[in-house]
Amino acid sequence: MHKGCAITVGELGEFGVIQRISGRLTQGAAVLLGPGDDAAILRAPDGRVVVSTDLLVEGRHFRRDWSGGYDIGRKAAAQNLADIAAMGADPTALVVGLGLPPDAAADWLDALTDGFRDECDLVGATVAGGDVTRSEIVVLGVTALGDLGGRPPVTRSGARPGDVVAVAGRLGHAAAGLALLTAGAGAGSPELRELPEAHRRPRPPYACGPRAALLGATAMLDVSDGLLQDLGHVAEASGVAVALDAAALPVAEVLAAAAGELGADPLEWVLTGGDDHALAATFPPAVRLPPEWTVIGEVEQGQGVRVDGQVRTVGGWDHFRE
Amino acid sequence: MHKGCAITVGELGEFGVIQRISGRLTQGAAVLLGPGDDAAILRAPDGRVVVSTDLLVEGRHFRRDWSGGYDIGRKAAAQNLADIAAMGADPTALVVGLGLPPDAAADWLDALTDGFRDECDLVGATVAGGDVTRSEIVVLGVTALGDLGGRPPVTRSGARPGDVVAVAGRLGHAAAGLALLTAGAGAGSPELRELPEAHRRPRPPYACGPRAALLGATAMLDVSDGLLQDLGHVAEASGVAVALDAAALPVAEVLAAAAGELGADPLEWVLTGGDDHALAATFPPAVRLPPEWTVIGEVEQGQGVRVDGQVRTVGGWDHFRE
Numbered sequence: 153m154h155k156g157c158a159i160t161v162g163e164l165g166e167f168g169v170i171q172r173i174s175g176r177l178t179q180g181a182a183v184l185l186g187p188g189d190d191a192a193i194l195r196a197p198d199g200r201v202v203v204s205t206d207l208l209v210e211g212r213h214f215r216r217d218w219s220g221g222y223d224i225g226r227k228a229a230a231q232n233l234a235d236i237a238a239m240g241a242d243p244t245a246l247v248v249g250l251g252l253p254p255d256a257a258a259d260w261l262d263a264l265t266d267g268f269r270d271e272c273d274l275v276g277a278t279v280a281g282g283d284v285t286r287s288e289i290v291v292l293g294v295t296a297l298g299d300l301g302g303r304p305p306v307t308r309s310g311a312r313p314g315d316v317v318a319v320a321g322r323l324g325h326a327a328a329g330l331a332l333l334t335a336g337a338g339a340g341s342p343e344l345r346e347l348p349e350a351h352r353r354p355r356p357p358y359a360c361g362p363r364a365a366l367l368g369a370t371a372m373l374d375v376s377d378g379l380l381q382d383l384g385h386v387a388e389a390s391g392v393a394v395a396l397d398a399a400a401l402p403v404a405e406v407l408a409a410a411a412g413e414l415g416a417d418p419l420e421w422v423l424t425g426g427d428d429h430a431l432a433a434t435f436p437p438a439v440r441l442p443p444e445w446t447v448i449g450e451v452e453q454g455q456g457v458r459v460d461g462q463v464r465t466v467g468g469w470d471h472f473r474e
Numbered sequence: 475m476h477k478g479c480a481i482t483v484g485e486l487g488e489f490g491v492i493q494r495i496s497g498r499l500t501q502g503a504a505v506l507l508g509p510g511d512d513a514a515i516l517r518a519p520d521g522r523v524v525v526s527t528d529l530l531v532e533g534r535h536f537r538r539d540w541s542g543g544y545d546i547g548r549k550a551a552a553q554n555l556a557d558i559a560a561m562g563a564d565p566t567a568l569v570v571g572l573g574l575p576p577d578a579a580a581d582w583l584d585a586l587t588d589g590f591r592d593e594c595d596l597v598g599a600t601v602a603g604g605d606v607t608r609s610e611i612v613v614l615g616v617t618a619l620g621d622l623g624g625r626p627p628v629t630r631s632g633a634r635p636g637d638v639v640a641v642a643g644r645l646g647h648a649a650a651g652l653a654l655l656t657a658g659a660g661a662g663s664p665e666l667r668e669l670p671e672a673h674r675r676p677r678p679p680y681a682c683g684p685r686a687a688l689l690g691a692t693a694m695l696d697v698s699d700g701l702l703q704d705l706g707h708v709a710e711a712s713g714v715a716v717a718l719d720a721a722a723l724p725v726a727e728v729l730a731a732a733a734g735e736l737g738a739d740p741l742e743w744v745l746t747g748g749d750d751h752a753l754a755a756t757f758p759p760a761v762r763l764p765p766e767w768t769v770i771g772e773v774e775q776g777q778g779v780r781v782d783g784q785v786r787t788v789g790g791w792d793h794f795r796e
Binding site: 185202239 | 506507510511512513514515516517518519520521522523524525526527528529530531534535557558560561563567569570571572573602603604605606607608609610611613615616617618619620622627629630694695696711
């Protein structure tokens with residue numbers, strides 16, 4: 153289709169946009185009342201509801217020239233669903249506030265909607281409601297809800313000296329992918345292609361969250377600001393120290409290859425990269441961990457995070473300073 | 475304090491901003507786990523949770539030169555809490571995604587936070603969590619949650635021929651206030667001052683929502699796009715017509731005064747003004763309505779909204795077209 157023929161969001165109008173989005177969504181078992189009223193109504197069988205919200209702004213959290221609408225939707229959904237899983241809960245639904253430039257293509261909006269829908273599908277959740285408004289840049293206000301299913305929530309504050317520290321999911325892939333995109337490098341290299349792909353579309357290990365709660369995890373979070381910084385939050389909230397063993401950290405071969413290409417240190421990506429939404433958790437030492445989890449250190453008395461006994465300058469993300 | 479000395483959001487940094495906000499908030503009875511973890515945890519004693527989200531963008535939903543931070547917070551909270559009340563539920567909490575320019579003053583952020591807190595206080599809710607990020611303009615992603623307390627939800631689709639149509643709360647005040655602000659008129663007139671004030675800070679009749687559910691309301695919504703447009707949603711969702719009696723519409727004296735000043739029609743503000751977040755509901759004719767409700771018409775077979783038998787061109791708000 154010629155660009156001049158493409159229907160835009162502005163031509164659809166507010167209610168056209170809402171109809172177009174709603175027509176691509178299905179409603180899950182948790183949804184008692186979906187889009188179209190003042191509010192959605194969800195089942196909360198546990199009697200408690202877990203809720204997390206993120207605001208994503210074009211140019212800071214995503215770029216439309218680096219990621220298509222579908223990947224932006226997948227990623228925006230993933231980072232919120234991962235927050236629910238990191239409490240040990242099952243995600244039930246998203247509600248999404250959507251700020252759109254009027255010249256955005258309706259096709260792009262369809263792709264975004266499909267991305268939200270398909271990422272939610274992975275965990276049995278659905279988009280239960282939302283709001284659309286005009287904005288000069290794309291803005292996504294994403295709120296995820298979840299149900300604990302009778303399990304105790306796993307917060308950041310329960311780590312105890314003697315616990316093991318373990319991670320599930322990928323570390324450093326998204327950061328390496330972003331470094332490749334920024335350098336304009338490695339795009340043509342088939343063996344590195346998965347890294348920009350990891351930046352565009354994280355793969356949080358959702359099922360590991362509720363399972364960790366059942367295994368007796370004492371603390372858990374999703375790695376969104378970088379492993380060191382996020383484990384620093386666990387250390388601070390729990391009043392303990394975290395001691396990591398560098399040799400135990402999972403440095404994937406593809407990270408080493410990308411680091412060679414860019415003259416970078418792959419361990420830096422693993423320690424400070426944030427967008428993979430791995431889960432990091434602490435468990436009592438007697439817990440027999442399933443293979444999704446890699447033990448990377450232990451909890452000690454004290455404070456802060458050390459790698460092989462050394463305090464590392466904590467890199468990671470500060471939204472107002474970088 | 476000199477402007478040059480004012481602390482900014484950028485100087486506070488992400489975690490400084492979070493600490494500053496958290497320090498001004500209290501946590502309500504519904505909050506089992508408040509800000510600081512991957513997600514908040516709220517009580518959902520009903521076994522269902524009501525959830526609504528809005529995205530507010532500076533320049534479209536508010537102007538920092540027309541409204542202070544405190545009023546922006548009050549209004550952003552109010553419009554979401556009103557959505558929960560309009561389902562017949564009691565609001566329990568908000569979560570807020572906050573996009574802030576780094577040069578925003580910390581004092582302004584404090585005022586915004588206090589506005590959210592104080593509006594929530596009116597209904598016993600609190601801000602249970604959020605997210606902050608950098609943005610070139612102020613963006614607020616606000617999600618409200620509520621509990622039905624065993625009551626049936628009041629949707630838009632239950633109106634039946636023979637029901638009465640009634641409103642609670644103010645109509646047209648915010649629209650008249652916006653007209654005065656736009657015209658730069660009436661600012662010095664003490665008797666009109668309440669209208670710009672109504673634009674800055676709506677006063678939704680929160681308690682009327684759950685009470686309407688108990689009274690047997692068959693349909694309800696909060697008037698956010700204008701009475702005609704919103705009752706059009708009820709008519710469409712319920713498969714009925716709404717017939718309004720112009721003489722019964724509450725046109726406050728202050729609206730007539732402002733209309734005289736601007737050469738406007740006060741009834742137009744009442745019919746199409748959207749920012750007061752009044753509640754509009756339908757009730758079976760036998761229901762004895764408390765004095766907060768004003769009967770303005772009735773539900774008939776057919777479709778659409780008529781005023782004194784005439785179909786009105788439906789004004790109201792389309793975010794992509796205006």
